[in-house]
Amino acid sequence: MKAFRTYEEQVDLLAGRGMVIGDRVKAVATLRRVNYYRLSGYWYPFRQQVSGTRVDDFYPGTKLDDVVALYEFDARLRAATFSVLAPIELALRALLGHELGSVDPCAHLDPDHLGPTARSGNQYHKWLAGYHDELARSREDFVAHHHDRYGGRLPAWAAVEVLDWGGLSYLYGFAPRQVQDAVADACGLRAPQLASWLKALNLVRNTCAHHGRLFNRVHTITPRLPKVGVHADLDAVSTDWSRTFGQLTLVQFLLDRLQLGRTALLPAVFKSYPTTVQAVPIAHTGAHADWQGSSTLWSN
Template sequence: MLYDKPATTIDEQIVLLAERGMGGDQALMRRWLETVGYYRLSAYWLPVELPAAEGQTRTKIFQPGTMFEAIVDIYVFDRKLRLLVMEGIERIEIALRSRWTNRLTLAHGSHAHLAVSVFQSGYDHIGLLSALANRAKDSNEVFVEHYRQKYAEPFMPPLWIVTELMTFGELSRWFALTKDLKVKSAVARDLGLPSREVLEGTLQLLSYIRNICAHHGRLWNRQTVKRLPNIKRFKDDLVVVETRTSQGIQAQPANFIYNALVALVHMLRHQSPDTSFAQRVTALVKTRSPDQLRAMGFPTDWQARPCWSA
């Protein structure tokens, strides 16, 4: 099938929205369509379209009373939520760098990352090491240049330097490939999680969410591809649902942003008991309607649950 949809002007987009049942101030529409774009905004008005009939993908007709101002409101909320989530993930990422680097170098030396024997799966290790070596070679960071000027061997800086060049996704993969289970288990406890397996699964989810935030993607009502592990110590806060897996029906945490926020609250409190993260999330999400809270996976009694009422 050939894609043959023509580009449209802002005026044409405003007319199209009106024809489909959206009201609102046209000056506001023009400003947002010019600066944010029709396609990006369409992800936010999709939930207020009338349900599609069987065999139909979308109606592209809005529910009666839909106003453009409401779309702007949820868009702005989503942006604020992304900023809060990015802040939380950043703090977990930095804590992971520090804890993993310290424990691994104490156990295996300053250049543990160069040793194939310290990591699982030689090919994966070689690929990660090659990417890291190229980044270190091209880096203009003062701490990298200082190492190059002062030391000839080893060819790469120590682990506590090169971890600063890793993305969160790369750091998560380096952690997952680490063979020393004592180191991994200790790092999991450092971050407030019960086991290395739980930490690995949690890092996969947080890395996925971080990428959404970094690319300014829609976060608030997204169903994530990755799921949080079923962390028993968080059972009074998590929303768990039955899902069909290759092993049959299993109880797993729902794949909405709510459960990721629960994990962040607990992990951040473990690092810093006086963190205000939970209070700021609460203040933000309390501005949302019950329908919007459900779309984020929030249970009706969420404010009474331990991590939010503490």
């Protein structure tokens, strides 16, 4: 097991590995508010590579101030992303609840009113058990009202309000195709495309909610995109769609198509990228040098 080190000893360790510390008092204060191992994820790109392996020593000229600048940018990006995902989630809840309710007020409780995915395997039954757990934990007034008046059977348009993003994504997958199509059409997408976007953005949201490193993450779900020629603003974005800039382009697109506003927030955060950190350029996010001028989705 590694030995315990005081904040001052942690600073000495970094200095011994070649990091330029600068103001030691400021460095100790930084380590008091940001855990050493959390910050280590941001200095990882500054560690020297020897025969393809990262070693402990830093490249010459590595500054703690640059590492902190990346950390603070990432914190702004997480906060902004979480903020703009909220109205998208609420809009999707409203759309899905409305369309499911038009099939049957309690379609979400009866697989016979849902699509074939709800009637194969055990995923729907696991989702339903999770839904009932959320319902039991809820302290919302509308839940208590339906419990008192209707025995706790929430209609679809109310039930969606107790679901988190993951639960909502699963319910969308269980929905009949005509319901999926109606919701996807409002987003400017086809149903399979929206399904993949919901899964991808659920992981982005979870990264933000759990304070994970976002700016240079390689995401595990690559979204399904419309064919070239369907959306010129989406076509104009040149990126690796598994990188954060690509995933956040999905957010910009949905904000625009659902007419939710706030499309200027993420571009404003990207403009604040610490360009003085030459060892880790903005390309690590998946954004090209002309990221702002390439598409109207990012030109705010």
